[in-house]
Amino acid sequence: MAGTFTFDAPDRWNAFLYRQETVRYGDGALQGLPVAIKDNISTAGLPTTCGSRILEGYVPPYDAHVVTLLKAAGAGIVGKTNMDEFGMGTTTENSAYGPTANPADPGRVPGGSSGGSAAAVAGGLVPAALGSDTGGSIRCPAAFCGIVGLKPTYSRVSRYGLIAYSNTLEQIGPLAATVSDVSRVMAVIAGHDRRDSTSADRPYTHTPSAEIRGTRVGVPAEFFGEGVDDAVGERVRDAIAVLEHLGAEIVPCTMPSMAFALAAYYVTCTSEASSNLARFDGVRYGPAVDTKKQWHAAFRELRGDRFGKEVQRRIMLGTFALSAGYYGKYYAKAQVARKAVRDDFTRVLSDVDVIAGPTMPTTAWRLGEKSDPLSMYLSDILTVPANLAGVPAISVPCGTINGLPAGLQIIGRHFEDEQVVDVAYAYEQEVLR
């Protein structure tokens, strides 16, 4: 039966940017389930800022497709979660509204960019949340906070209403404490949407199965290479051993394209972002541009003042990568590189059913610990390949190191989200026992 509930649990982690006190819900598969929504997903009547001052006060007049689906399934939308501004970050420190703390250790970052969603789940405020994953933004905070996060196959979940950062890479996906809950939410949000022309008609109706005997699991050497913390590598190898114990077959493999995947990723996402974020000019929404100034000066001033440093950097990088004389060296080359990544996955995944490795090279670091942009980018090395290839990937907790969670990442073939869910589920059920 439809109704309302009160949502008043204290938010000690700055997970939420906006909360509803009285939450309405309807009938359906998720009846009464409190769900938090990342603040780059449009919600009619609820502020949607992308963690940016340039969207301060913006209230969308429409719901993103996934929000429509959640409401139709009876879920209660409790509020909007903190994030790195426009999804540009790995720690949620790039929010204009202050960083989110990691419930596992409030002195540390929750990961990003969907850090608010992950913290809301890990802190017990909600059983499930939506995030978006452009280069790891669901899986990274899931790993850092010790919860489960799924980046679906590209095109399986409608992006209509997701405020675009990098259209060809990103997907909306669920975060929850358990694989089952992730799967439940996925079943509601997946499927065709005519308003997203890239959307595929591939609904998800799966119930997780722990039976993985005979599943071939590829383990790329590159996922345990330079920069990957030894302790993390060890935890993940232990987890892979659990999979083997459950009857999976472990197959060593290589993915040479990992050498340039991160560069291809950052060229692509900054290029697309430089164009996507051009619409924020203070004319149609958001804080008003100074209309007395000449337009060029007025836009420069507003965008210089209201975009954060990382957003400005990425817009500038993308502007450069697309500009005359550099397009071939950067943007066009990145698209070729991207095909090589995709080809690598196709090759490896023709031999094995899924690929396993760490989600992040390290566990969560301290708030404010990393400041150099490039070293921050490098921490995305293990998550971006799945986005470049468009394949599904899930992060499931695989123990802790000094009390800090580590994540096991399972990557699958296109539209075989069910397969990665099953492997993650089998692992989770085994270690829970």
Next chain:
Amino acid sequence: MVSETEINDIANLADISIPKEELGTFTAQFNSILEYFDLLDAVEAGSPEDTGRYNIFREDIVEPSLDQDAVLSNPGSSEDEFIKGPRVM
């Protein structure tokens, strides 16, 4: 390597103003990222992915527009049903 002058040109294209005092650090960080992007030089020329998907259409049938009130509720300033923008002349 891009110079501070080039950074200013890019900022001009992107309509972003960068304070003078931040230009030095910004340029240095920008260049170290560009240097990293040079990894792409190792990629041989080729063609990008063909997704094999094409011809997605909507029929030419009118759907409701937004109410004018909803349209005018978000702009920072409006006047006589128009949305107000900066000077262009």
Next chain:
Amino acid sequence: MNVIIGLEIHCQLSTKTKLFCGCSTDYRDEGPNTHVCPVCLGLPGAMPRLNRGTVDYALRVAKALNLTVLDESVFSRKNYFYPDLPKGYQITMYDKPLAERGWLEIEADDGTPKRIGITRIHLEEDPGRLVHKTGRDRAGYSLIDYNRSGIPLIEIVTDPDLRSPKEARRFLNKLRATLEYLSVFDGEREGAIRVDANISLEGHNRVECKNISSYKGVEKALTFEITRQKNLIRRGVHIVRETRHFQEGRGITTSSRSKEEENDYRYFPEPDLLPLRVADWVEGIVLPELPDARRERFLRQYDISENHARTLTGDIRIAEFYEAVALAGAQLAATWVADTLLGELAYRSMQIDRIPADHFANLITLLTEGRITDRAGVEVLRHLLDACREGREPEMPVDIVARENLGKAEGDEFADIVASVVRANPDAVADYVSGKEGALNFLVGMAMKETRGRADPKDLNRRIRTHIEEERG
């Protein structure tokens, strides 16, 4: 010195909805910002959805203009900032347009047929509409109406084959007629066509003239620009390769060499739309009769003059109107439509579709049957047009003739008028009798006046001569 002109023409396609959303394109009589949605307003998170109708329309154009449709066409983003551009980029086609290499035949300045090459056509979205304002504190600002945002445009780029402003004008007229015959374009809509012209004098740099928004404007802008460039060359001044803006009101072009105009558009494929593969649709398109074919048919079917045929087929509305009234007398109708009606309409700034064809046909019938004179015919036509213009229910010409007593004068009435004119002008009669033929014209003119044009001047001429001869015995 040879003049070399190429045109880039943007025409609004007359689909029911916009290029990438379901908003109606029919916003002309409604307030600003009433025909917008998250997509055409560029709200964060909205995504474009391609209107199949615009592709159908553009392919019709491609076929009619003899272009080859590409195997794959791709929408790209053209990135630049401007307050009327809601997303900070325009979705257009760049390196993979819809179709390439075609032609349209026009009449060259020397009257011979000439093929003008079409380089390419592609689809793109229109930005919003800007109004410049000055505030009370004298600071300028702009007001924006996004109703136009997302209206589908077809851009047609010609080869540099045009050799004079007049040729350019004729090309545009022919293009407009062709697009209207294809039912993909309504040239009467304000802002329906916008032209950028590239123009150079042979051996000198090319100048781009932007912002031309009328058919007349194209000829004006080009004529101005040729004169300007010739004067510079005569004075030994180098022609700078530049972009200039046409100022419609002043009929001149001005340089727009500001930094902001020199842009780097950073084109890249639109990631939210999939490529088009529609080359094989062209085969299935059945084109309607186009202006040249219709002109040939009019010559054959109605046996009218080449000139009339050209005028009557130069605009589909006129051609349709003519065919609706031709049954009442094809040749007379051709003369009356091409020579009389169009002039009377232009004088009143009226469109031909305001005139009911059955009324006009009735007028032609009266003329064909000799029941009214040409002069009375014009009078009847004016009654008809004025009624239509003032929104009154127009009377049938036969009724106008009866009410206004415009029928050809009958025998008795005639005799009385002739007698009274002869009686009242003895001097002229004397002059005529003494051999001054001009005096007879005077008498005919007086009689015509009396009949208020209802008589045939030749008939009057004969009657007056007979009357004078009879009187002299």
